[in-house]
């Protein structure tokens with residue numbers, strides 16, 4: 001066990017799989033007490049077992065990021081269980097089969113925006129109320145995507161949701177990071193080996209053509225732990241002068 005996050009309490013959404021699980025495990029390894037949130041209680045319990053088995057501290061809460069009541073409850077449960085909240089990681093997110101502005105249905109658009117953008121906004125709203133009143137403040141980390149920085153790394157709904165998440169991050173940073181006690185930063189991962197690929201069941205031809213032309217097939221592939229290492233840094237006091245940044249972690253895909 002290490003101690004870069006000792007004394008801190010964190011919420012990680014989407015902690016049942018992929019980057020959320022790796023972030024939660026890394027946080028616990030660094031001494032944080034972690035509230036593991038996911039709409040899949042079974043997988044998030046597996047994450048809890050891993051963490052407690054390794055000597056860490058974690059609790060679970062069922063939270064669907066498209067449901068406001070779940071989000072309010074997630075923050076409330078965290079404070080009840082651990083007495084404070086220092087770090088919110090808005091990580092849960094879904095893809096959109098690369099559907100274009102022509103082929104995205106209202107249902108798809110609304111679902112993707114609800115989970116990837118409105119949920120993080122509502123979670124940040126609840127978290128800020130707690131964090132800003134604490135003596136030492138705290139941190140919000142949004143797991144965006146290079147899809148939040150470029151036009152062809154997802155379909156229209158995913159691209160818009162992640163661009164929105166980048167804007168949410170910057171606005172929180174410019175208000176509560178500058179005039180309050182809540183730093184906010186985002187991570188923009190490229191391709192990372194997680195379960196999200198299994199949700200690409202019906203890729204749109206034109207949408208896929210666009211992401212393929214942007215080099216998706218030859219893009220470097222990161223591991224969830226690569227993103228978790230960055231999240232630990234952003235959650236820790238080592239990054240106390242970093243506020244409002246969107247940090248790309250894509251192995252150099254978008255630099256070329």
Ligand SMILES: NC(=O)c1ccc[n+]([C@@H]2O[C@H](COP(=O)([O-])OP(=O)(O)OC[C@H]3O[C@@H](n4cnc5c(N)ncnc54)[C@H](O)[C@@H]3O)[C@@H](O)[C@H]2O)c1
Pocket residue numbers: 013014015016017018019020037038039040043063064065066091092093094095115143144145146188189190191192193194195196197
């Ligand atoms: N994997 C990549 O290549 C990649 C690249 C850039 C950004 N991202 C982003 O990283 C984040 C994590 O994705 P991942 O790749 O680890 O995916 P993943 O599918 O492995 O894990 C996502 C987790 O989020 C949970 N989840 C999904 N919808 C939810 C909801 N409505 N409420 C609560 N939990 C929900 C799932 O149950 C799952 O545990 C997402 O926001 C995704 O957009 C992924």
